[in-house]
Amino acid sequence: MEVQGKIKMIGETQTFGNNGFRKREVVVTTDEQYPQHLAIEFVQDKTDLLNNYQVGQNVKISINLRGREWTNPQGEVKYFNSIQGWRIEDLQPESSTDGMPPVPPVEAFEPADNLNEEDHDDLPF
Template sequence: MAYELSGKIKLIQDPQTFESGFTKREMVVTVEDGKYPQEIALEFVQDKIALLDALQPGQEVKVSFDLRGREYKGRYFNNLQGWRVDVLSGDGDGGNSGETHYPEPSDFDDGDIPF
């Protein structure tokens, strides 16, 4: 199941590698939800942890994620597993947004048009 959320990065944890070779990294995003903002923890695994390398707390992001659930010893757990991050704005480098920006017609003057 694919979902999206938008908010401000509060925290990016260091990667964790387990004996099995499994690697994960978590990020917390604060989502404005009326009177009570929500702090949502998202998990990035294996090759997707690299998506967090260029990000910094304070940046506004849109995160695409899947909802995962499993049972372990009679208990049930849910994870939000991120697979894409688009920077919307913030204190980061600004040039690494993951979004494609196309020029607007107003970006050109008559000297830029080849015909």
């Protein structure tokens, strides 16, 4: 699955427990009629993927949905969901040229002012 949106917040890397479990959270705001603010967590070595991104950047994040079951001390079963990111890409603003390279400005071209009527029929074949 993928989520696209603008980065609203990037948290610091947090370390938990004796084994050094690492987690870092990013909040992305979707661009739709009713924007959603989605907290996506990156864990372990994936936390470093967020180092090259900043608040305000448009990104596409590949995610997995995770669900856990937990029984509290009173014996009640609780369920928790999380969104876990595993890849992040910068989304460049799309151009309207449909993949064509940009056209240089008119000033980049030299004027063709020395054309003669006789020169137009100078084909070698």
